[in-house]
Amino acid sequence: MGGLQVKVILLEPQDDLISLIASRLMKAETDYSSNIVIFPEYRPGFYLRRFLAAQEKKSFVPPQIYTLDELVNQLYRQIKGRADHFLSDLDAVALLFDLHRQSRSPLGGESFQTLDRFLPWGIKIFAELETLKKATVPPEKIAEIDLLIDEKLSTESHLHFQSLSTIYRQFYEQLEKRKASTLASRYEKVIQHFPFEEFGEGERVIIAGFFSLQELERQVINLLGEKENCDLILIKGKGLGELGLQLGFPAEEAVAWEETKPSSPSLQFYLSPDTHGQIFALNGLLKDKLKRCERKMLPQKLVVVLPAVETLFPLYQFILSPLEENDFNISLGYPLSRTPLFSFFDKLFDLLQNADEEGRLYLPDYLRFVLHPYVKNIFFPEPRRADLTRIMFHTLEEEFLHQKNRSFWRLEEIENDPAIQKRLLARFSTLAEVKEPAICLEHLKNIHNQTIRLFLRIESIEEFGRKIISLIEFIYHSTTARQHFFFHRYAEAMVTRLEELGRSQLSQFQFEQNFGYFNLFRNLMTEARVPFPGTPLQGLQILGFWETRGLKFEEVFFLDLNEDVLPGTSKIDFLIPLALRKQLGLPTYEDIEKKVEYYFNLLINGARQAHLFFVENSEKEKSRLVEKLIWKKQKKEKIPDASTLLRSVRYQISLKPRKGRCIPKTQEIVDFFRNFRFSASSLDLYLNCPLKFYYAYALNLREKEEISEAMEPRDVGLLVHRILENYYQPYLNQPLTLAGLDLNRLERITSSVFREIFGPTLSGNALLMYHQVLRHLKDFILRYQEPIIRNHRPENPVTIIGLEKEIEGDWLVPDHRFAFVARVDRLEMRGKKLYLLDYKTAASEANYSINFKKLNLEDRSSWPEAIHSLQIPLYVFIASQAFRRPPHEIEGKLLFLGKNRIDPSIEYSTLAEDGEGREFQLKTIAEVINRLLVEITNPQIPFAEEMRLPGAEEKKDSSRTKIVRLAARKACEYCSFLDLCGR
Ligand code: SF4
Structure with missing residues (x-):
């Protein structure tokens, strides 16, 4: 590695790279084309052109500006006869896939034999081959991988890598044969053919802003440095000394490349609970700035850095979308997926x-x-x-x-x-x-x-x-x-x-x-x-992290400074494992971390002010880069407690529950409900929340049904009802007998109901559900129905007298007769008693119970808490009218088919079995129903969760000014009208 002839100019992070380059360009009139400027990425070139335009204030011929890769491509094209095909990553995958299929021990084993599976693997292999080539790892060293594998890798990894050296050799041989090239092979050729007659005669070459180089890049820079008139402009910072050593400078000199003058940008740290908190805080800061801008446009000296690209959309939605299109500029790569x-x-x-x-x-x-x-x-x-x-x-x-x-x-x-x-x-x-x-x-x-x-x-x-x-x-x-x-x-x-x-x-x-x-x-x-x-270079700049390289801004807003984002190396997935990378001298995670830290420090130390945002919660921690800055500031300003340096972003969210709506009753609504056909479910809903009742029955609103992959409990309920109805149909009006129960028939009916609904071939969820339902219904016949029949003597048999029957009745309050309807799954006589049975596929009675101990007729607020369903008492009242029988001869029962253990105890009633207790209960519930019907049609009582009793204001009677709760306390928890209601 020879020493570099090039003149090295070292800048401080606070210096302006672009203006320095501009000052060193040669020009003839307004023609800068005899200069070649090489940056690590394309974006600083825009800034240089803009700087020159501002300086010249008239049209001018700009310098030739390249990234190093672009320059190599340009030089390669100048090599005589090398008009070959440039292999894209997809071409490379095609070639690798060919080699992979021909190989007796394919890279990655046998797992990637189809192209779709091979593609992501192939793209990674290609990237690693190019890295190996750029690092000029000699083929014999790659061949040594086999030996290294034995020492360093697990057996599985061993299989994956044993043919890397073969594939490396074959791939680049094939490339030559096919007269094709890749970027790394072009670097090699350019180095072999240097110098070119055409290149660089009388030109000034400026190489600027680099931090690290792979071996082939270093060789190209060295060759360029042999030219007269070549400047290498670097910005001092931690880690840059390695580049000095790599370029052949003595260690004492290289060390000095890391020593920067102290800089003191003003730093603000913002701790947020989530991404939206950061956006919220940033929005506040930018709004303040915008207010102070004369042209109502944020200056381009402001940059928002987005190391995590997913923040782009909240940023766009909340901050950028109200701005004019030319008032900001975005430059980053967003994942298409x-x-x-x-x-x-x-x-x-x-x-x-x-x-x-x-x-x-x-x-x-x-x-x-x-x-x-x-x-x-x-x-x-x-x-x-x-x-x-x-x-x-x-x-x-x-x-x-x-x-x-x-x-x-x-x-x-x-x-x-x-x-x-x-x-x-x-x-x-x-x-x-x-x-x-x-x-x-x-x-x-x-x-x-x-x-x-x-x-x-x-x-x-x-x-x-x-x-x-x-x-x-x-x-x-x-x-x-x-x-x-x-x-x-x-x-x-x-x-x-x-x-x-x-x-x-x-x-x-x-x-x-x-x-x-x-x-x-x-x-x-x-x-x-x-x-x-983005190129407009005006207005607020929104840049990805790597897009900030070589640029300087006055004020920096840096979002997502979290450890998993920056340096974020834990997410990088190299194909060649770390142990091998080190052996072969390839870039490792540590190299990437050093590079990240260098450019981060450059950006922050070059700014006048930096706002650093990070998220801290159970999953995220702040980046070590921020930790270091906080620690530095603590030491400098002698602040023992780091938390005093952090500004916590807080949402102003009021957690106080909002009041629900209060909907007054018009005469039209009152009339509507006076003529309404009430049922147990409508009264239950009113008891649970009068507003829910209003939305469901006055406005006729229903929650939108979805077609979901798993079967909803409601659908299972409908299926079971249908099967049981079909099954019991032939037994109507004749005593049920043990001999008459037929499990094969039950199976046939279940199968035909399922096939009718799901089509002739049952598969997936439907098939699974079929087996579950059949098993449960067989249990129902064997363990519930049979004992019920057995428990009744032949002279008092069980006889079904109705299936899925609608019965009607009315309810008289002092000035009005209300209509009622009840749908009963099964009506049956057991001796002299009439039973109304309702199938429930649930397992718990909790939603149907009445707690008579909690129920206080004079305390309206106690009703929704004590009564979960009026279904059973209503059954008794309506059936008593419809069948002209006294209530004590009628039983209402819910059958909980969803219980794990099926036997006669699945029958449940909210009422006591017999006697005075039951009579008292029925009387109490009758009074509740009376009062509810009057309340529903009372124009002075609105549909509301709670209300002040009417007349309380006028009488100033403290006992009557009390608020009465009409709805259950937990009613809002799963309410489908929540948004509409405004709670
Ligand atoms: S959100 Fe609450 S108050 Fe509003 S309708 Fe639903 S249950 Fe009633």
Whole structure:
């Protein structure tokens, strides 16, 4: 390693790199083109051009500005006869995959034999081969890996790496044979052919802002340094001495490269409980600044640094979106896999991948896909409006809810199902703006064709890529997607990656199964980034961490300074393990951490003021970089307690519960409820919360039903009711006998009910549920029904007299007769007593009990706490009227089928068995029902959670000014009307 001839200029972090470079450029008039400036990344070049423009104040010819990689590519192209093919990462994967399949001991073992599985692995292998080459690890040393493996690696890793040296050799040999090159091989060639006649004659070369170099990069810099007129401008800082040593400077000199003058930026530390807290605090700071800006635009000397890219969207939503487009500039790479465009394709491919063997689509996946914003907002053909497509898919969803237990559908079945067509046509016929309702059927078919059907058959990767691009174009032209934030950028990034795929040698590969293509897509996009390559250089700068290299700002707002983000090396997954990296002299985690710390310090020490934000909670801790700064400040300012340096971000969230609404009763509402048909469930709801009752029965609002993957308890309940109704039907009006109970019949009925609902082939959840329900119902017959029959003598047999029966009655209060209805699952006589039975698939009685000890008729607030359901007493009252029997001859029972142990004790009643206790209970409940009916129709009592008793104000009687609770205290916990109610 020879010493460098180059002139080294060392700057302090506070110095301005860009103005110094500008001062050293040669120029003829306004022509700077005889200068070559090389930066570690492209962005400082914009700043240099802007600086020169401000200096010249007229048009000028800028210097030639490159990153080191760009310069090497440029020089490579100048080498005679090297007009070869540049191997993209995807071409490299194709070549590696070929070698992998031919190998007798493939890298990674046998686990990566299909291209979709090999792709992410292949991209990593390629990156490591290039690192090995750039580090100029000699082939013999790579061959020694086999020996190193024995000492350092586990057997599994051993298998993975034993052929790395072979693959390294084969890969670069093939490259030569195919007249192709990679970046690392270009570095090698450029070094071999240096110097070039064409390059650098009479030019000034300035290499600026570097911190570390790989061996081939160092060699290129050394060669450039041999030229006259070459400056190497570096900024002093911790860790830079290693570069000095690497470039051949004596150790004493290199040490001095790390000694900086003390700097004292003003530092503020912000501790936040989460990301939104940081954004909240940042917003406050920027708003203050904006108020003080004359042009109402934040200056470009302000930078917001985002080392964690996921913070970009909250930042955009809460801070940037109100600004004008040119008032800020974003420059960072955002992972494509986190964009809605990726999620759209992911949902589409999930849908296709989860189809059953007959190609039928799984309904929850289908709905997830068609309700994705890009699909449900496809323009309807005539009139061209997106809301009509939303209506179409929501109508379709309603019909699916109706037929909800059928889980798998063919596209043709969805398009041609008579019930679906009928419902769609009925809905569209009510829309005056749609002249031809039948268009909706064509529209549905067209959407299927443009999206799902497009991917049913795929011939090759190249065709697959074309199909995705054509679908992106369809989304662009036929939906509202282009109005969404950043859609253009997402689409452009995805299309670029797919075009690369189409041009690459991977494009001719085929998969036997379509899921190979879908996995390939996912793996391909996981690696891709959406570039936000901002250049306007005006307004607030939003930069990723690495984009700040070589730049200086007056005021820095640094977000997400957490250990897992910066340095964040725990997330880096090198293919070659650490032990081997060290042996081979490859960059390690420690090297990356040093680099992070160097550029972090440069940015902070170069600023006048820095605001450092971090999150601290049970999962996150502050970055060691912040810890060091806090400690430094503590020592300097002699502050013993670090917490006094931190500003805690606090939300001003009021945890005091808000009051619910209070809805007064109009005469119309009063009349409505005077003519209402009450049931046990409506009264129970009123008791639980009068507002809930109002929303459900006066406004007729219901929680939206979803089609979910697991079966809802309500659906299981409906199934069980249907099976039991069918099963007991033949026994109606005749005594039940043990001999008559038939378990085979029960099995046949259960199977036919399931098949009727889920289709002829039961699979997945439906099959599982079938077995569970059948087992439980068999238990019900054997352990409940049989003992009940046995317990009744032949002269007092059990006889079912009604199934799923509706019985009606009325309720007389002093001035009005209210109508009541009860639906009873089963009515049966046991001797002289009438039993009303209701099946519950739950296991616990808690929601149906009445605690008579807690119930105080004169204390209205006690009612909702003591009474959980009026169902059983109401059964008794209504049946007593309907069947003209005294209440003591009627029993209401709930059968808890969900209990683990099934026997006659699953019968439950809220009422005492017999005698005075029961009579008292019925009397008390009758009075509760009386008073509730009067209350519901009293215009002076609003629908509210609680209220002051009427007349209390006027009488000034303290005993009557008390607030009365009408609703249960825990009513709001799972209330579906919470948002509407405003609690
Ligand atoms: S949120 Fe509470 S007060 Fe409002 S309707 Fe629901 S239960 Fe009643």
